[in-house]
Amino acid sequence: MRIGLLGTGPWAERVHAPALAEHPGLEFTGVWGRRAEAAEALGTAHGVPGYADLDRLLADVDAVSIALPPSVQAGLAVRAAEAGCHLLLDKPVAFTVPDARAVAEAVREHKVASVVxxxxxxxxEQIPWIERQAELGGWFTGRSDWLGSVFAPGSTSPYAASPWRREKGSLWDVGPHALSVLLPVLGEVTEVTAVAGPLDTVHLVLRHAGGASSTLALSLTAPRAGGGVAMELRGEHGVVQLPERGESPTTALHRALDALRSSAATGEPHPCGADFGLRVVEVLAAAERSLADGRPVAL
Structure with missing residues (x-):
């Protein structure tokens, strides 16, 4: 599979480009970015050309890996799907439901594979854990704390310079991570209530179609000593915790790329494809409305 990279920022440089260059079964073909000189520099670092013309790159590849802000990603994903390219998307797929729906519809219409x-x-360790809990069922409630310190005093995060993270905050940055685990285990969200906490911190209460409820605490401004990630489920089978992550995101991206190749080869949609990305955006958008209106929002 010939694959191109769209994006030249820290996430593209640190995670996407190395994975694309190293992944067996992929031919890393080139890099496109909104700044041609940055695309050229990142491409040179991995022995591939930088493209100034996006359409030319899309014509040269079978798939694209997108590492761009969500507001930019959605339109380019549709454009790539229209060119017949399979899509490795980043989370969240978009900032609005119509934009996320446009991506999902383009994937279906043009019969391309997609993985978010x-x-x-x-x-x-998380893949088998999620599959096992979804198979067991019988969960009464879930809790997810995703407390990052990207914008906390003393932060050295390379993502602290991200304009969209500063504007949209934890709800849209780390909220998708929590939802990506809770939805396949507890079921679709039918109602969301959101309450603002300190700085960009947001607390969510979710009702799920299967009868369970869950709570989320999300932040990018937690004190460095008080941050961290934890997820817990309670139900008929007791209490279980999501295993801690002990590997780099590049390792996880290799699995996502394998999933994209498999979906493209078989024609079978991946459970974490554009349709799932749309459902996550629908929950986030409802939470945003709840924050603004001060009331629960049904989905």
């Missing part, structure tokens, strides 16, 4: 790269969903 939620890092937890492609973790080595």
């Amino acid at each position: 790269f939620f890092t937890v969903r492609f973790g080595g």
Whole structure:
């Protein structure tokens, strides 16, 4: 599979480009970015050309791996699907439901494969854990704390310079990670209530179609000593915790790329494809409305 990279920022440089260059079964073909000089530099670092013309890159590849802000990703994903390219998408797929729906519809219309790269969903220990809990069922409630310190005092995060993370906050950055685990285990969300916490912190209460409820605490501004990630389920089978992540996101991306290749070869949609990405955006958009209106929002 010939694959191109769209994006030249820290996530593209640190995670996407190395994975594409190393992955067996892929031919890393080139890099396109909104700044031609950045695309040229990142491409040179991995022995591939930088493209100034996106349409030319799309014509030269079978798939694209997108590492761009969600507001940019959606339109380019539709454009790539229209060119017949399979899609490795980043989370969230978009910032609005219509944009996310446009991506899902383009994937179906043009019969291309799609995988949304939620890092937890492609973790080595997390994959079997999620599958096992979904198979067991009988869960009464879930809790997810995703407390990052990207914008906390003393942060050295390379993503602290991200304009969209600063504008949209934790709801749209780390919220998708929590939802990517809770939805396949507890079921579709039917109602969301959101309450603002300190700075960009958001607390969500979700009702799920199967009868369970869940709570989420999300932040990018938690004190560095008080941050961290934890997820817990309680139900008929007791109490279980999501295993801690012990590997790099690049390792998880290799699994996502394998999933994309498999979906493209078989024609079978991946459970973490564009349709799932749309459902996550629908929940996030409902939470945003709940924050603004101060009331629960039904989905």
